[in-house]
Amino acid sequence: MKSLKEHFFKRLLDNASDLIWAIDMEGRFLYINDNIKGWGYEKDELIGKPLLSILNTTRIGKRQSQPSELGIERSVEMEIVDKLGRIHMVIVSSSPLPDNDGSIVGVMGIIRDVTKIQELEEKLRNEERLASLGRLASGVAHEIRNPLSSIKMNLAILMERLTPKDDDHEHFLIARKEVANLERVLNELLDYAKPSPLELRLQNPHKMIEDAVAAILPSYNERKVNLKISLPENLPMILLDTGKVHQALLNLLINALHASSDNGTVEIKAEVANTSEKLFRIFITDYGVGIRPEDLKYIYDPFFTSKQEGTGLGLSIVHNIMKKHGGEVRMESKKNEGTVACLEFSAS
Numbered sequence: 001m002k003s004l005k006e007h008f009f010k011r012l013l014d015n016a017s018d019l020i021w022a023i024d025m026e027g028r029f030l031y032i033n034d035n036i037k038g039w040g041y042e043k044d045e046l047i048g049k050p051l052l053s054i055l056n057t058t059r060i061g062k063r064q065s066q067p068s069e070l071g072i073e074r075s076v077e078m079e080i081v082d083k084l085g086r087i088h089m090v091i092v093s094s095s096p097l098p099d100n101d102g103s104i105v106g107v108m109g110i111i112r113d114v115t116k117i118q119e120l121e122e123k124l125r126n127e128e129r130l131a132s133l134g135r136l137a138s139g140v141a142h143e144i145r146n147p148l149s150s151i152k153m154n155l156a157i158l159m160e161r162l163t164p165k166d167d168d169h170e171h172f173l174i175a176r177k178e179v180a181n182l183e184r185v186l187n188e189l190l191d192y193a194k195p196s197p198l199e200l201r202l203q204n205p206h207k208m209i210e211d212a213v214a215a216i217l218p219s220y221n222e223r224k225v226n227l228k229i230s231l232p233e234n235l236p237m238i239l240l241d242t243g244k245v246h247q248a249l250l251n252l253l254i255n256a257l258h259a260s261s262d263n264g265t266v267e268i269k270a271e272v273a274n275t276s277e278k279l280f281r282i283f284i285t286d287y288g289v290g291i292r293p294e295d296l297k298y299i300y301d302p303f304f305t306s307k308q309e310g311t312g313l314g315l316s317i318v319h320n321i322m323k324k325h326g327g328e329v330r331m332e333s334k335k336n337e338g339t340v341a342c343l344e345f346s347a348s
């Protein structure tokens with residue numbers, strides 16, 4: 001009977017989602033559950049070693065102590081580096097470990113890994129922030145739209161009435177071009193803030209990529225940037241909104257062109273990956289200026305741009321489009337070496 005009970009408790013401890021440990025009065029491990037394997041350690045290698053040998057902390061946060069029947073219970077937030085060098089955000093709680101007769105023989109406790117929870121919370125906060133930024137931007141865009149069309153109309157009337165010559169004509173043309181620029185930004189902004197619902201259709205990825213290439217090719221030719229396309233045959237049909245994915249491809253191809261030097265090369269590749277679900281990925285690779293590591297986390301934020309003429313909406317629109325499709329966009333980049341943008345769809 002005892003062994004059944006022991007077996008039961010052992011299973012219970014090893015299957016717990018937290019790290020459970022006990023140390024003696026010298027701070028050496030008496031017990032640690034199986035979860036420690038996820039940190040790159042073997043259970044046996046730690047028994048008898050000091051707890052501090054795994055608590056390789058980088059930062060200590062909030063601490064709490066409260067008296068209990070047997071002594072003091074504590075909980076501390078820490079960042080710990082595991083054996084594989086990964087950082088875990090954890091909450092370590094501990095309480096005195098009593099013997100059968102009630103005398104204290106060590107400390108036992110739980111280490112709860114909250115890294116994922118914190119990442120999720122951060123992502124949620126970020127999305128809320130972006131959503132309110134989007135609402136603000138669309139409000140401003142609506143306010144600007146009417147005066148802007150009035151400026152455009154009056155410019156056209158004045159140009160026709162005054163028939164300006166030479167320099168004056170040039171000034172009118174500049175004003176008209178800038179109005180057109182403002183209109184483009186406004187439309188991007190409205191599209192970002194209030195995207196229209198998806199119109200899903202089964203689409204052949206070859207055609208979708210060819211259409212995007214055909215639309216962008218003149219700009220590539222102008223800069224003599226070579227666009228290489230290599231697609232596997234028999235790509236699956238994918239359910240998507242052609243217009244929106246076309247827009248996403250163009251935004252990525254324009255970024256790749258901007259990043260490349262004249263005579264550079266940009267590649268488009270695609271693959272079908274069979275994991276638990278069938279994934280279809282398009283890669284757009286450039287060998288241009290690259291993105292600084294510290295900028296990578298901001299590139300999907302609306303208005304984040306490193307370009308003089310940029311609006312900083314391109315990638316945020318791509319991000320929204322992919323999210324609506326239940327897919328995602330990922331960018332990997334090395335400064336001065338280049339960038340790979342990946343659009344991932346789940347192929348049905």
Ligand SMILES: Nc1ncnc2c1ncn2[C@@H]1O[C@H](COP(=O)(O)OP(=O)(O)OP(=O)(O)O)[C@@H](O)[C@H]1O
Pocket residue numbers: 251255256259286288289290291299300304305306307309310311312313314315316338339
């Ligand atoms: N392929 C790339 N190579 C290097 N940097 C890139 C690349 N793609 C994006 N970036 C960086 O990310 C920033 C944001 O890109 P995003 O497309 O959102 O805006 P933008 O290109 O600056 O302006 P626009 O609204 O006209 O697209 C860019 O300003 C640039 O710094």
Ligand SMILES: [Mg+2]
Pocket residue numbers: 251254255313314315
């Ligand atoms: Mg862009």
